[in-house]
Amino acid sequence: MGAAAxxxxxxxxxxxxxxxxGPGGCAAALAARAExxxxxxxxxxxxxxxxxxxxxxxxxxxxxxRQLGLPDITEGRRTTTIRHVENRLRAALQxxxxxxxxxxxxxxxxxxxxxxxxxxxxxxxxxxxxVTLQDEAGGATRQVQARHVIDAAGGRLESLGRPARKRAxxxxxxxxxxxxxxxxxxxxxxxxxxxxxxxxxxxxxxxRRGVIAYFDSPPGASCDQGSAAALAERFAAIAENLALxxxxxxxxxxxxxxxALLKPNEDRVVPIGDAIxxxxxxxxxxxxxxxxxxxxxxxxxxxxxxHTSSQRELAQTCALSxxxxxxxxxxxxxxxxxxxxxPVLARAWPSAALPAVARDSVGPPPLLWPAVRFVFGRRxxxx
Ligand SMILES: Cc1cc2nc3c(=O)[nH]c(=O)nc-3n(C[C@H](O)[C@H](O)[C@H](O)COP(=O)(O)OP(=O)(O)OC[C@H]3O[C@@H](n4cnc5c(N)ncnc54)[C@H](O)[C@@H]3O)c2cc1C
Numbered sequence: 001m002g003a004a005a006x007x008x009x010x011x012x013x014x015x016x017x018x019x020x021x022g023p024g025g026c027a028a029a030l031a032a033r034a035e036x037x038x039x040x041x042x043x044x045x046x047x048x049x050x051x052x053x054x055x056x057x058x059x060x061x062x063x064x065x066r067q068l069g070l071p072d073i074t075e076g077r078r079t080t081t082i083r084h085v086e087n088r089l090r091a092a093l094q095x096x097x098x099x100x101x102x103x104x105x106x107x108x109x110x111x112x113x114x115x116x117x118x119x120x121x122x123x124x125x126x127x128x129x130x131v132t133l134q135d136e137a138g139g140a141t142r143q144v145q146a147r148h149v150i151d152a153a154g155g156r157l158e159s160l161g162r163p164a165r166k167r168a169x170x171x172x173x174x175x176x177x178x179x180x181x182x183x184x185x186x187x188x189x190x191x192x193x194x195x196x197x198x199x200x201x202x203x204x205x206x207x208r209r210g211v212i213a214y215f216d217s218p219p220g221a222s223c224d225q226g227s228a229a230a231l232a233e234r235f236a237a238i239a240e241n242l243a244l245x246x247x248x249x250x251x252x253x254x255x256x257x258x259x260a261l262l263k264p265n266e267d268r269v270v271p272i273g274d275a276i277x278x279x280x281x282x283x284x285x286x287x288x289x290x291x292x293x294x295x296x297x298x299x300x301x302x303x304x305x306x307h308t309s310s311q312r313e314l315a316q317t318c319a320l321s322x323x324x325x326x327x328x329x330x331x332x333x334x335x336x337x338x339x340x341x342x343p344v345l346a347r348a349w350p351s352a353a354l355p356a357v358a359r360d361s362v363g364p365p366p367l368l369w370p371a372v373r374f375v376f377g378r379r380x381x382x383x
Pocket of ligand 1: 044045156272284
């Protein structure tokens with residue numbers, strides 16, 4: 001594994017190729033290693049995670065990670081950032097495998113991680129998938145065969161001819177950015193604009209080392225380039241009024257509309273996470289679902305590969321894809337519900353006209369902590 005294939009050299013073969021090392025792909029690669037599958041895991045980006053969205057790690061994802069030897073991914077907090085989760089998972093991938101608490105480890109199989117490496121072609125050939133990889137720095141390509149591929153590329157393999165997800169909800173523009181903690185900040189605050197129906201919230205980041213601003217425009221509103229640019233400008237003006245300083249990343253307005261595959265996959269490429277579909281960000285479940293998918297996919301692929309018949313192996317793979325598809329269907333329905341109750345949630349916050357907002361017009365909603373406990377559950381015990 002890993003050597004460039006010469007003209008006559010046999011193509012390297014692995015049990016599993018994981019395409020994409022976001023939260024879902026990292027969880028899949030960790031589970032595959034724990035299962036003893038020979039694994040090649042690649043990501044188009046570098047090893048350092050940079051995204052600063054605030055995320056919840058839901059109980060299902062916490063439980064899946066615990067089984068992989070990562071008992072406390074949020075280190076005793078309810079929310080964290082996607083960057084923190086990705087970096088913890090990536091550190092686990094790059095270090096020694098944490099011992100799964102319940103089982104003896106299987107015999108070690110080959111495991112290779114490749115950053116700055118993109119999947120640029122995928123072709124199913126009988127009971128193998130032929131994958132072409134490209135080094136993002138030098139442009140060199142190489143080919144690998146895999147018994148299974150986990151597509152954890154967040155939908156980007158659609159451009160290579162994989163089945164495309166379709167729109168499953170209205171447009172919904174959001175902007176997020178991370179800042180150093182301003183001196184006046186003491187905890188979660190927000191404000192709603194009754195006229196534009198925009199919602200602006202500030203959350204402390206992991207360990208209160210900074211704040212994350214989240215700006216949410218009403219779903220269903222126009223979502224062309226002009227409105228995205230206007231929203232990003234309003235976002236910057238609010239940050240200036242609240243003296244937040246420069247953002248740590250460029251703040252872009254993103255349309256987080258829901259999208260989903262129309263049917264489960266029926267080959268040896270198993271999509272997980274955002275590659276199956278995206279749920280609305282208000283639900284705060286996309287990353288957790290990707291993690292649960294990744295662990296389930298790697299385990300069930302390992303179980304399928306124990307079959308001697310390739311037909312039974314494929315049948316089990318299709319059953320896996322169908323189960324993951326159902327999980328996402330349920331997520332899309334919950335996402336729609338969340339969009340429907342957004343006006344009620346927004347009412348919990350103080351109101352003011354945006355973007356001309358002053359520090360004393362942002363504040364916590366009166367029932368903040370009961371509501372946080374209701375939505376997010378109790379704070380996890382630090383291990
Ligand atoms: C603004 C915003 C706010 C959000 N807030 C929340 C939240 O509060 N809670 C929550 O749970 N979720 C949230 N999400 C959703 C969450 O970020 C995603 O659901 C989650 O990242 C999906 O994980 P994934 O592993 O499926 O895909 P991704 O995180 O998209 O990872 C895909 C990976 O594949 C790599 N890749 C792409 N193409 C290729 C290729 N050709 N070859 C190799 N690698 C490739 C990419 O570099 C990337 O690392 C939010 C999303 C947005 C946009």
